[in-house]
Amino acid sequence: MALRLPSKVLKHILSFIDSNEDRNSVSLVCKSWFETERKTRKRVFVGNCYAVTPAAVARRFPEMRSLTLKGKPHFADYNLVPDGWGGYACPWIEAMAAKSPSLEEIRLKRMVVTDECLERIAASFKDFKVLVLTSCEGFSTDGIAAIASTCRNLRVLELRECIVEDLGGDWLSYFPETSTSLVSLDFSCLDSEVKISDLERLVSRSPNLKSLKLNPAVTLDGLVSILRRAPQLTELGTGSFAAELKPEAFTKLSKAFSNCKQLQSLSGLWDVLPEYLPALYSVCPGLTSLNLSYATVRMPDLVELLRRCSKLQKLWVMDLIEDKGLEAVASYCKELRELRVFPSEPDLDATNIPVTEQGLVYVSKGCRKLESVLYFCVQFTNAALITIARKRPNLKCFRLCVIEPFAPDYKTNEPLDKGFKAIAEGCKDLRRLSVSGLLSDKAFKYIGKHAKKVRMLSIAFAGDSDLMLHHLLSGCQSLKKLEIRDCPFGDTALLENAAKLETMRSLWMSSCFVSFGACKLLSQKMPRLNVEVIDEHPPKTRPESSPVERIYIYRTVAGPRMDTPEFVWTLHKNPEIGVSKLAIK
Amino acid sequence: MEFSNSCSSFSSSSVDSTKPSPSESSVNLSLSLTFPSTSPQREARQDWPPIKSRLRDTLKGRRGDDTSLFVKVYMEGVPIGRKLDLCAFSGYESLLENLYHMFDTLIICGKRDRKHHVLTYEDKDGDWMMVGDIPWDMFLETVRRLKITRPERY
Numbered sequence: 001m002a003l004r005l006p007s008k009v010l011k012h013i014l015s016f017i018d019s020n021e022d023r024n025s026v027s028l029v030c031k032s033w034f035e036t037e038r039k040t041r042k043r044v045f046v047g048n049c050y051a052v053t054p055a056a057v058a059r060r061f062p063e064m065r066s067l068t069l070k071g072k073p074h075f076a077d078y079n080l081v082p083d084g085w086g087g088y089a090c091p092w093i094e095a096m097a098a099k100s101p102s103l104e105e106i107r108l109k110r111m112v113v114t115d116e117c118l119e120r121i122a123a124s125f126k127d128f129k130v131l132v133l134t135s136c137e138g139f140s141t142d143g144i145a146a147i148a149s150t151c152r153n154l155r156v157l158e159l160r161e162c163i164v165e166d167l168g169g170d171w172l173s174y175f176p177e178t179s180t181s182l183v184s185l186d187f188s189c190l191d192s193e194v195k196i197s198d199l200e201r202l203v204s205r206s207p208n209l210k211s212l213k214l215n216p217a218v219t220l221d222g223l224v225s226i227l228r229r230a231p232q233l234t235e236l237g238t239g240s241f242a243a244e245l246k247p248e249a250f251t252k253l254s255k256a257f258s259n260c261k262q263l264q265s266l267s268g269l270w271d272v273l274p275e276y277l278p279a280l281y282s283v284c285p286g287l288t289s290l291n292l293s294y295a296t297v298r299m300p301d302l303v304e305l306l307r308r309c310s311k312l313q314k315l316w317v318m319d320l321i322e323d324k325g326l327e328a329v330a331s332y333c334k335e336l337r338e339l340r341v342f343p344s345e346p347d348l349d350a351t352n353i354p355v356t357e358q359g360l361v362y363v364s365k366g367c368r369k370l371e372s373v374l375y376f377c378v379q380f381t382n383a384a385l386i387t388i389a390r391k392r393p394n395l396k397c398f399r400l401c402v403i404e405p406f407a408p409d410y411k412t413n414e415p416l417d418k419g420f421k422a423i424a425e426g427c428k429d430l431r432r433l434s435v436s437g438l439l440s441d442k443a444f445k446y447i448g449k450h451a452k453k454v455r456m457l458s459i460a461f462a463g464d465s466d467l468m469l470h471h472l473l474s475g476c477q478s479l480k481k482l483e484i485r486d487c488p489f490g491d492t493a494l495l496e497n498a499a500k501l502e503t504m505r506s507l508w509m510s511s512c513f514v515s516f517g518a519c520k521l522l523s524q525k526m527p528r529l530n531v532e533v534i535d536e537h538p539p540k541t542r543p544e545s546s547p548v549e550r551i552y553i554y555r556t557v558a559g560p561r562m563d564t565p566e567f568v569w570t571l572h573k574n575p576e577i578g579v580s581k582l583a584i585k
Numbered sequence: 586m587e588f589s590n591s592c593s594s595f596s597s598s599s600v601d602s603t604k605p606s607p608s609e610s611s612v613n614l615s616l617s618l619t620f621p622s623t624s625p626q627r628e629a630r631q632d633w634p635p636i637k638s639r640l641r642d643t644l645k646g647r648r649g650d651d652t653s654l655f656v657k658v659y660m661e662g663v664p665i666g667r668k669l670d671l672c673a674f675s676g677y678e679s680l681l682e683n684l685y686h687m688f689d690t691l692i693i694c695g696k697r698d699r700k701h702h703v704l705t706y707e708d709k710d711g712d713w714m715m716v717g718d719i720p721w722d723m724f725l726e727t728v729r730r731l732k733i734t735r736p737e738r739y
Contacts, residue, residue: 079631079638083667112665135637138665161639189639270643294643346634346644376634403634460635537686566689 010036020045039063046070047505049087049111050530053558054095065104066130067096071111073508073552074458075483077135080510080550082536084565089113089136090120097124105130105156112136118143122150129181130156140165141190149174155208158186169194169217175202184211188237188268193217196225203229213237216270220253227256236260238268241276241295250279258282267291274301284308288335291316293342299325307332313369316340319354319376326359330366338372339363343403353377357384364388372397379410380437385419389426398423399434405461405486408438415439421446424454431478434458444468448475456481466493473497483508491518498526506554514551517544522553523571530556533569658731660688660702671728676721684733692733703734 005013014037017023023041027034043066046052058064071087089111096103103125113136121128128151141164147157148171172194175182182202187194194217203209203226210233214223218239227233243249253276257263263283272295287309292302293316302317302325312333319341321329329336341355357380364370370392380402389395408415416437424430424447433454435443439462447454448471455478462468470493472482482504491514501507516533523531534550560572631641645653653673657666667687674680677694684692684704692702694717704716708727716724716731 075635077637078633078635084665161637163638293640296647342636342640343634344644346636346641376636401634405633460633 004032007032007036011040014040018043042066043105044068048554048556049089049092050558050561051505051554051556054092055099056557058095058099062100063102064096064100065102066107067092067100067103067105068107068109069111070109073110073483073506074481075485075508075510076110080485082534082567085534085568086561086563086565087111088563090117093117093120093124097121101125102127104128107132107134108136109134110136112138113143114138115140115143115146119146122146125151127153129153132156132158132160133162134158134160135162137163141167141169141171141192144187145171145174148172148179149176152176152179153181154179155181156184157182158184158213159189160186162189164190166190166192168192172202173198177201177205180205181208182206183208184235185209186211186213186237188213188215190215191217196222200225200229206230207232209233211235211265214239214268216240216268219243220249220276224252224256227260231259232262233260234262235265235289236263236267238266238270240270241268241272242270243273245273245275250276253279254282261286263287265289265291269295271295272297274298277301277305280305281308285310287312289314293318293340296320296344303328309333311335314338316342318342318344320344321359322354323356323359323362326355327362327366330362334367335369336363336367337369339367339370340374341376343376346403353379357381360384361387364391369394371395374399374401374434376401376403378403379407380416380419381409381411382414382416382419382422383409383411385416386422389419389422393426394429395423395427396429397432398427398430399432399458400436401434402437405436406438407436415443417443417446421450424450428453430454432456435462436460438462440464441467441471444471445475448472451476453478455479457483459484459487461486463487463489466490469493470496473500479503480505482506484512485509486511489513491515494518495522495525498522498529501526501529501553502555504555506552508550508552510550512551513547515544516542516546516548519548519551519569520544520571528555528557529553530560530570532564534567535569536567538567538569654725654728656728656730658684658687658733660733661735666730669731671725677717677724680716688733700736702736704731705734706731 010033014026017026020043023037027037038060040063041061042063044057044061044064045068046057047070049069049071069089069092072081072085075081087110089108097120101124104127106121107130113133118139121131131147144159147154169192196218199222203212209230212226212230212233212235214226214237216239220241220243223238257279260283263286266280266283266287266289269292274297277297284305285308288311290309290312296318298320299322302321306325306329310332313335315329315333315336315338317340321341341359344354345352355377357377360373360375361384364387371394373395380400409419417440420435420439420443423433430451431453433447433451441464444463454476457472457476457479466489468487469490472479473493474497489512494514495518519531519533522529530553532552533548534552535548539546560570564570564573654671655668656671658669659666671680674683681692681694681704690702692704694704695715705713706716707713707729709729713732
């Protein structure tokens with residue numbers, strides 16, 4: 001006789017399991033475990049808002065308190081997804097308002113959120129606490145005002161890199177005088193000036209405020225006044241750091257920072273003048289995260305700052321840091337786990353090369369805990385990649401962007417195949433990989449064979465043929481997201497590996513050689529995939545062999561979506577009926 | 586290296602499974618570094634290298650780059666706007682033509698007409714004006730966003 005775990009006991013055990021991956025595994029054991037798990041899951045994550053219907057999610061998880069949703073594919077960040085594609089938050093908010101009124105937290109990434117949507121959130125969830133919108137668009141500051149004024153227990157309001165219709169800084173004044181619960185506020189992506197007195201009052205009455213990210217319109221004077229009222233901050237995003245240089249201004253700023261003894265994370269610093277950097281020196285020894293990606297500070301000033309940051313774990317910086325600056329980072333910032341180096345001159349034909357492969361090699365050698373890299377530079381070598389792989393087998397995320405498409409190893413003129421082979425073979429825990437430079441099909445054979453744990457792979461301007469895609473789809477066991485642009489394939493590989501696509505979240509291909517005929521065939525063959533052909537200028541007629549501009553394929557249990565704009569073709573749309581209207585409510 | 590993304594220059598059919606050898610590929614491959622955009626002369630790309638818009642705009646702003654001016658275009662009644670680079674057009678005519686293709690409807694400048702969609706813009710002062718009432722260069726300096734009004738119905 002099989003022993004059955006009483007559901008009370010199982011419930012208790014499950015209360016210790018937070019990871020959704022584990023909970024998903026638990027759900028698969030048997031029906032009773034599925035039932036107990038679903039009734040106890042509080043934090044729900046949906047990686048593709050079109051993979052499942054809002055109603056199904058609401059039904060399955062009655063105790064949901066936190067919902068995280070992602071909409072547009074990642075390449076939307078780089079303008080590869082035309083406006084109006086989709087990713088609407090409203091249907092989700094409507095469904096949750098009806099079925100899950102106890103929802104407290106909503107986190108949306110790359111979704112279209114309207115003011116009506118925000119007003120609905122404010123009105124529907126009585127104990128609403130957390131709103132985080134990342135790379136979202138479609139709303140104005142009026143919607144933010146609605147959240148601020150209505151959600152009495154609001155703790156977190158973060159607008160991360162959103163495109164907001166900015167109707168002015170009044171929204172801030174909508175936080176009622178009785179609101180004292182704020183823990184985190186991020187309005188760094190807004191343009192308009194807020195009334196500094198409103199901000200001062202809000203900060204003064206929020207004793208739990210730990211994270212504050214200001215927008216560039218906040219001046220240095222404003223910053224000083226805020227810091228005086230919130231010395232307990234652990235995360236700070238400054239406003240504009242450029243101002244007339246007055247000696248008193250500098251002293252005031254220095255003093256304000258030195259009082260912030262718990263500051264761990266610093267960002268913002270737009271247009272920072274090097275003369276103001278010493279005001280930050282007092283907080284450097286405590287910093288674990290520093291985002292200088294908007295600071296045009298050059299090498300010697302940067303090093304003066306960075307050599308004081310011995311506890312730094314995360315550094316985002318412009319390539320103005322140069323190889324020499326990275327060498328300094330390698331020797332002073334021994335706790336570094338994540339490095340991102342952004343291009344200061346994003347032109348294709350930039351001749352000025354501030355960083356080379358050597359910079360990344362220094363950091364790989366000196367920072368033993370380095371596990372995440374995003375690096376932009378103009379050219380690279382196999383030797384450097386091999387060294388990086390050898391020194392840092394613990395890398396989990398490696399994204400190299402060689403800005404020059406098809407750039408070979410500039411010393412040997414060979415493709416970068418050997419280098420990426422070393423990365424795939426050596427870094428056994430690699431979960432995310434972006435490749436660039438000149439790469440032949442061979443590189444992808446190695447990646448397919450060795451990159452067992454890679455879940456997300458990004459490829460641009462690479463490979464020779466369909467073999468490349470075939471290696472990846474038949475190889476990479478853990479592959480969940482694959483995004484490809486400007487590569488020369490691949491009807492054959494796509495159709496041969498169609499089954500693999502059901503084990504992945506999504507596949508994106510743009511400016512490749514996928515024919516319309518192949519898209520139709522794939523659609524017909526695989527009913528549990530949504531195959532979307534996205535052509536910004538759809539042709540009047542489509543011969544089977546014509547290449548499509550973009551194809552986005554994702555698994556779904558929600559069936560075909562009903563809100564596609566006219567430039568998205570799916571098998572389920574009847575072209576005779578006419579253009580399908582944008583359905584937004 | 587010059588590439589063009591047209592079907593005609595790709596010799597074999599796309600469902601053919603022969604794989605070009607590496608030495609052929611650099612000649613036969615038709616990969617585009619310029620995808621269909623509103624202006625073929627534009628140098629700066631909006632999608633390469635892969636950095637987010639915020640950073641791209643900040644860097645352009647710093648360089649005093651006036652080679653592009655992105656504004657949102659809204660069709661009355663539709664909350665989601667489309668982005669348009671006004672610097673890509675030589676004047677009002679080419680702007681209207683592009684809008685015609687983008688929204689699949691005839692749009693006119695000038696006096697409000699009951700039958701047609703009319704193009705209006707919001708200027709620096711926040712006022713809504715008819716497009717076409719000032720010289721193109723002046724327009725570029727003052728325009729913040731565009732709106733296409735619906736024809737009036739009875």
